[in-house]
Amino acid sequence: MLKRLIMAVVLAGAACSAASAQTVGLATTKGGATNQIAVALAKTITEKSDLMVRPQIMANTAQYLPLVDTGRVEFGIANFPQTSNAISGTGMSEGEPHPNLRLVGLLIPFNAGLMVTNDSGMKTMADLKGKRLPRFPEGSLGDIIMKASLETAGLTYDDVTSVPIANFPAMFQAIKDGTTDVSIATAGSQSALDIDASTGGARFLDFKDGDDKVLEKTLPGVSLKKGTDLP
Template sequence: MFHSRFLKTATLTAALTLGTAGMAAAQTVAMGTTKGGATAQVSNALAAVISDGSELMVRPQAMANTSQYLPLVDSGRVEFGIANLPQASFAVKGIAMSEGHAMPGLEMVATLIPFNVGLLVPSSLEISDIAGLAGKRVPKFQDGALGDYVIKAVLSTAGLTYDDVTPVPTANFPAMFQAIKDGLTDVTIATVGSQPTYDIEAAVGGVTYLSLKEGDEAVLDEALPGTVLKTWEGAKEMPGITAETVTFSYPYMLFASAEASDEVVTAAAKALYEGEAALKSHGPLWAEFDPALMASAQTLPYHPAAKAYYESVGVWPAK
């Protein structure tokens, strides 16, 4: 299953020529993911489409948070993982939430979709922007966790800190989703169109995404590299979204261990490149998936086999 970097380079052309033919039928590989939430939805869709479109059998390995499986992929104990671009960047470079723990063994396989994210509140609070969170009960993750970075960054767009809200200790994203459903908090991080937004809406009644404003993009990008603002005029109906809503977005990445074989990585990239319709059948999270953009977000190194595959189909680098 694993090759040294020397052998991987030597067999790259053969991998592209033979595709999956050289692999044993239904070779099982693992994909690091989280328990519940949008990340779990993404990994389940990826596992299904890659497994159906190749000789790989992809098994999601769910853990409490992304930081638990990043080192496993880096070391080669798990073949694939998924994360947003900011967190992947932190891990590869050993900065911010991965300070002092660089993971150069993470190599990108595909830019998947823009992950459209915002802070979601019950509509009964009657607030519509981040400033309205002053005095409200806000999830407080462990210092340095992804949720901690996101909450602090978004609060800062309104000049707020945790001193201006009521922090509620929160272990992870599933606990955050449960807390707002149980009425223990007033707000949650939520991916637009994800299953948790429908569950929260059913539990609390109407929900509202708190809108960002012009100029907030620069503030968010400083804390979460690659972040842009997203407007929703003309969007299909989804919980918390109106034509006036402004959330934020960053690319979501599929990456592999540098030790993963060329055959495995090529098979995964090919199945996804050819699987647009199948991916989009997995719900609104995939509405913006575009195979021609799978080689975008090139601020991080791609696995050599992924690069070679995208070159072979004419999408490297992405336009």
């Protein structure tokens, strides 16, 4: 039975009067599920309202959360754990609270997890031992997800081979190039579909019962979902 990490996507906006503007920015990352959502959302709002919404692509969510907080960008799309940390100044935003952020609306759940190729032989988090994992900058979203996932199997970075990775697009490319054995991915996203197509097939590693308690320590709002098929 497949279990997947679920991260709810939120639209965060600064406490500013964006409604009176004719053109507003919607911050997003490059590639992946977040970018797909931003492009579709901007297109729909522009077509159905008096606002013209323009996606503003940046390197990562951590880069634009402060810009949304200060009103330099009107809106941004972010996952729930990172947004929660940003507002409270904890975790990924330790000591740097962003009190002006506001939740404008919930979009869709991110059915996300760790993806591996079918020929890797890996099925559970315990199988990560000795494998090549992307190593993100300390305290970044990728770093937190990797550490939390390893912890569910009683593992740390000391138990794997770390491959330095700057961001999510580089991580997606690394597993396709065969320089890493695993990638964070969102089911149904273009990046996940690309990995599946370019590697001859890919799957998500299984979590086990009780792992949600481990994940929630550093990823607030995360839960596990059981299922047999990927959307």
